[in-house]
Amino acid sequence: MPTDSQPDFDPAEAALIRAKARALARRGVIPRGDTADAEQDLALAVLAARVGFDPARGTAAAFVRAVVNRAAAKLARGRFAPCRHPGRVTPLAWPPADPATLPGGTAAAVRIDLAVDLTTALAALPAELRPFAEALRVWKPAEVARRLGVSRQTVYHRIADLAAALCGAGLADYHPGAPDTFRARG
Numbered sequence: 001m002p003t004d005s006q007p008d009f010d011p012a013e014a015a016l017i018r019a020k021a022r023a024l025a026r027r028g029v030i031p032r033g034d035t036a037d038a039e040q041d042l043a044l045a046v047l048a049a050r051v052g053f054d055p056a057r058g059t060a061a062a063f064v065r066a067v068v069n070r071a072a073a074k075l076a077r078g079r080f081a082p083c084r085h086p087g088r089v090t091p092l093a094w095p096p097a098d099p100a101t102l103p104g105g106t107a108a109a110v111r112i113d114l115a116v117d118l119t120t121a122l123a124a125l126p127a128e129l130r131p132f133a134e135a136l137r138v139w140k141p142a143e144v145a146r147r148l149g150v151s152r153q154t155v156y157h158r159i160a161d162l163a164a165a166l167c168g169a170g171l172a173d174y175h176p177g178a179p180d181t182f183r184a185r186g
Contacts, residue, residue: 016064016068042068045071046068118166120169132158132162
């Protein structure tokens with residue numbers, strides 16, 4: 001019995017879903033063999049979101065485009081989740097746990113020690129990491145990528161290198177939850 005792959009979609013919606021799934025495969029987010037699965041996931045997201053469509057807020061085409069983009073981003077996040085991609089950079093939680101358990105004892109002493117150690121560690125950074133460290137003090141990674149003219153992936157690689165360098169300079173002691181991989185790299 002033949003089945004219609006996307007019975008509730010007009011041709012433009014079906015083309016958008018197909019194009020987004022192919023773009024995910026082309027960018028390496030999903031394997032090329034999973035393109036049909038991605039199409040189904042995107043179509044399901046559109047079908048599920050249709051009940052929330054309000055014509056007073058915008059056009060149906062814009063709504064479907066937003067839903068497809070959001071669903072594609074969700075597929076990418078799931079694909080590169082830490083459990084599936086252990087090499088991914090995971091941010092360190094800040095502030096550290098209880099200041100009394102850290103070297104130096106009191107919170108004020110720990111902050112002073114941390115400021116001194118951080119200043120020393122930043123001064124000792126390799127020349128290629130210094131601009132990233134300075135920029136990350138002010139801007140989020142996406143803005144750093146824009147301002148320095150590099151890809152976000154390059155920024156995230158530099159963040160991993162910075163974390164390794166700072167942990168190697170002894171700053172991991174200020175954060176007991178620092179990943180062991182950073183401790184080992186330093």
